[in-house]
Amino acid sequence: MQLIDGKKISKEIKDELKEEVAVLKANGKEVCLAVVQVGNDPASSVYVNNKKKACAYIGIESESYELAEETTEEELLLLIDRLNKEEHVNGILVQLPLPAHIDEDKIIRAISPDKDVDGFHPVSVGRLWIGEKGFLSCTPAGIIQLLKRSGITIDGKECVIVGRSNIVGKPMAALLLRENGTVTVTHSHTNNLKDITKRADILIVAIGRKQFITADYVKEGAVVIDVGMHRDENNKLCGDVAFDEVAEHTSAITPVPGGVGPMTIAMLMNNCVETVRK
Numbered sequence: 463m464q465l466i467d468g469k470k471i472s473k474e475i476k477d478e479l480k481e482e483v484a485v486l487k488a489n490g491k492e493v494c495l496a497v498v499q500v501g502n503d504p505a506s507s508v509y510v511n512n513k514k515k516a517c518a519y520i521g522i523e524s525e526s527y528e529l530a531e532e533t534t535e536e537e538l539l540l541l542i543d544r545l546n547k548e549e550h551v552n553g554i555l556v557q558l559p560l561p562a563h564i565d566e567d568k569i570i571r572a573i574s575p576d577k578d579v580d581g582f583h584p585v586s587v588g589r590l591w592i593g594e595k596g597f598l599s600c601t602p603a604g605i606i607q608l609l610k611r612s613g614i615t616i617d618g619k620e621c622v623i624v625g626r627s628n629i630v631g632k633p634m635a636a637l638l639l640r641e642n643g644t645v646t647v648t649h650s651h652t653n654n655l656k657d658i659t660k661r662a663d664i665l666i667v668a669i670g671r672k673q674f675i676t677a678d679y680v681k682e683g684a685v686v687i688d689v690g691m692h693r694d695e696n697n698k699l700c701g702d703v704a705f706d707e708v709a710e711h712t713s714a715i716t717p718v719p720g721g722v723g724p725m726t727i728a729m730l731m732n733n734c735v736e737t738v739r740k
């Protein structure tokens with residue numbers, strides 16, 4: 463069994479980007495990411511800090527906008543409008559989730575598609591589905607990199623995704639299709655889920671349920687990618703997959719932590735650099 467090391471692969475990508483950014487800077491091209499957080503959700507603060515650290519490591523400027531929990535939707539829309547117009551800002555990241563009184567979809571749509579480094583805007587999503595160049599949603603794009611850089615072929619493989627969110631499940635399906643995988647998306651209303659997951663050569667789990675996928679859901683020798691993030695009974699991080707019992711039946715598997723998570727940030731950095739690549 464191969465343990466897919468997301469920490470190592472994300473570091474490789476960040477090192478490649480650091481070299482590229484140095485060359486871009488020498489040619490007078492700077493990259494700047496606006497990082498917007500509303501409220502003080504502790505997990506969001508960790509992710510936002512890690513994104514700013516990654517920017518500093520690679521040589522990307524980051525501008526922080528830390529807004530109070532009570533910020534209104536209108537105030538946030540005004541800030542986005544300002545950032546859309548700021549020439550030196552190449553990318554805009556609004557950390558999710560937002561407080562309940564703010565409509566996330568409205569905020570995502572307000573970000574200029576040219577600065578949509580999260581790849582969540584409907585224009586980016588549309589481009590992805592028709593195979594046009596554009597910003598790719600970071601977690602699914604990171605999973606494709608994990609597979610490719612671990613020597614795992616997607617072409618012709620039976621790929622099953624558990625979960626149909628706009629951020630992971632749906633864009634994951636589009637990206638696997640683009641790599642010539644045969645893709646099935648399953649969800650909470652899927653009948654006979656085990657029969658379908660057991661067909662998978664590559665099983666991608668983003669269902670948001672702690673250690674939901676046990677050994678009886680997995681074909682012997684499958685590749686298993688775990689997008690989940692939870693705390694177990696000992697307060698240790700764990701995923702949607704019951705790693706200890708599943709790992710021995712796989713040919714390759716991602717751990718939690720240290721699997722998919724770090725790739726999300728590496729691919730965000732890649733999207734930031736993409737804004738000045740043209």
Ligand SMILES: Nc1nc2c(c(=O)[nH]1)N[C@@H](CN(C=O)c1ccc(C(=O)N[C@@H](CCC(=O)O)C(=O)O)cc1)CN2
Pocket residue numbers: 508509555556557558559580600601691699718719720721722723724725726727
């Ligand atoms: N605007 C966005 N909001 C959110 C996104 C996103 O892509 N854009 N994704 C998630 C959170 N997220 C990035 O923002 C994210 C989650 C997890 C990790 C990560 O590296 N996890 C580590 C463990 C971290 C820990 O110790 O808690 C791991 O898996 O090894 C990075 C980014 C929701 N919001």
